[in-house]
Amino acid sequence: MLGRLYVTLPVSFSKNTSSSARWKAYCEPKDFNPQNPSIFISPPASASVGCYKFYLYVALKNGKWNCVSGNFILLCNPWCSEDAVHIPFEDQREEYVQSDSGLLFMGTATNPISRPWSFDQYEPGVLETCLNLLQVSPLHKKNKRRDYLKRNNPVYISRVVSAMINCEDDCGVLKGNWSKNFKEGVNPSTWTGSGDILKQWAQSAYKPVKYGQCWVFAAVMCTVMRVLGIPCRVVTNFDSAHDTNDNLVIEEYYSETGQKLNHTKDSIWNFHVWVECWMDRRDLGSEMNGWQVLDPTPQHRSKGVYCCGPAPVKAIKKQHIDLVYDIPFVYAEVNADVYAMIVSKGKVLRVHKDTERVGSLICTKAVGFPRPQNITAEYKYVKSHSPALSSRSSTPSDISTLSRDSSSGMSVFLTLDESPVAGAPIRFMVQVINKHRVAKMLKVHLNAQAKEYNHSPSDTFWEEHGVIQLAPSEVKVMKQQIFPAQYEDVVGDDMINLAVVLEDMANEERVLASEEFNIACTELSIEIPDESSVEINKDQTATISFTNPFTQPTSGVLTVTGAGLMRSKMHYRMPTLSPGGVVEQRVTFRPYMVGSRMLQATLSFTNINTTIRGFKMISVES
Structure with a gap:
């Protein structure tokens, strides 16, 4: 029954x-x-x-x-060849169904940062909570018999779960919050796994847990889908378009001096995280079988409800926007064009079109390895197949974005010397090319602003202005750097929008180049004395160490957790550490589950808006 x-x-x-x-x-x-x-x-x-x-x-x-x-x-059975969620390879079933830990990717396309996450599907109470999620959904309450009958279809199940992860239309799991005010709940950046979120939701009689952002919504949905037996993986789309008027165009505005302006509802998130689930699409035909995009972040209404998908990845690549579900929305997220405009007094002085920036890198965790796998080519036809992770550049020194404008008499390129690291200067160079056979006198405006991954930048925190002269057909390179003391108190975990505007003093013609990038932090180091002898129900010791990379003293709280390794989180107050200082913390734990387990450590600072993380995969023997 x-x-x-x-x-x-x-x-x-x-x-x-x-x-x-x-x-x-x-x-x-x-x-x-x-x-x-x-x-x-x-x-x-x-x-x-x-x-x-x-x-x-x-x-x-x-x-x-x-x-x-x-x-x-x-539950669904991905091992059964007749099941609609059958995935044919054992290593993929281990990764996408059985694995209870993984990596989420954030940052920027040129410098992806991995964040460990515990999916916690084997933790006590999680299975029951995931099944109850189906029971408290509006579709079940509206018509129980119809809901039960349709639960044989992973397409239906995935839409119910996508809607129930957010709470906008129901008593869903998470409340989203993209402000910086988290007083009534938890800062989304502090979550380390799905178990705490799902347990809190169930114990509160299904009141929304505060708060989540895109990676939290996606990671919790991944847990629910894996619990239900549907293969699932978390996917990050770097430079993800949020096209509010559905015209496949994102407009960005800059001032004459390179300051990015908030003049439009359209935006490009530095990254956006969703999930893919593996299933047959018997409603669309076998050519649409395979990975399907599902996005539980409440940003798009599908048939009146905040959910998205399942949209076949193959349909997105082949532009079959007439098929269900929500393919045009996902297609725009990975394919929109960007128009960058220099404006002054309400007048557009220059427009640059970039057709490659949006969806510049789409990745997920590689099967069996703690590294990203580039799946951009599964979503779109990429022009070149570079051996590097990013489809736009082969090395950090090759990074350049907005610049090339053949109709102008000058070109400008903005290039980072290397991926920026906390505690070190941000070094970059500006290359200016005079394409005319006459000398030019140019004004150069450099501007840096901090920005959250999903917002327009805040006020300028660093700028430089000057004048240079170029001989006919001359190429000039200017080296610049922003010192840690200039960005540490401003940037924290945020990104930086760096822009350069050139102005031809003879005719007031302008060109723009810009780059958005993140600043990587060194990870916490976790060492186990003898990794080959970790056994269940036997005390083990880990040593967590941290070297202060900042130019100022730091202090904070270290949190250690691990599903299957420790029953509850451990918290340690870290002493004040001088620049370059090293601190170690010994942690004792007793594993209670066999298999591959993730030990996580998170260091949250009290005086710097930055969180440093680290993880260690531990094989627990019986």
């Missing part, structure tokens, strides 16, 4: 495998005991997901009946 739906079937004394389309039950004749029977129940591959009740009736020789009842939970 599933709710009030039921099926009655005889128990046979042979394992009949002739048909997998019906419910079957059998027992071994030699082992049959009517007082304590062992019965094997075999559901069809198309059976609905849920918590079932069963009743077993045995007719005894004396004319009486013996009745046994119980419960079992039925």
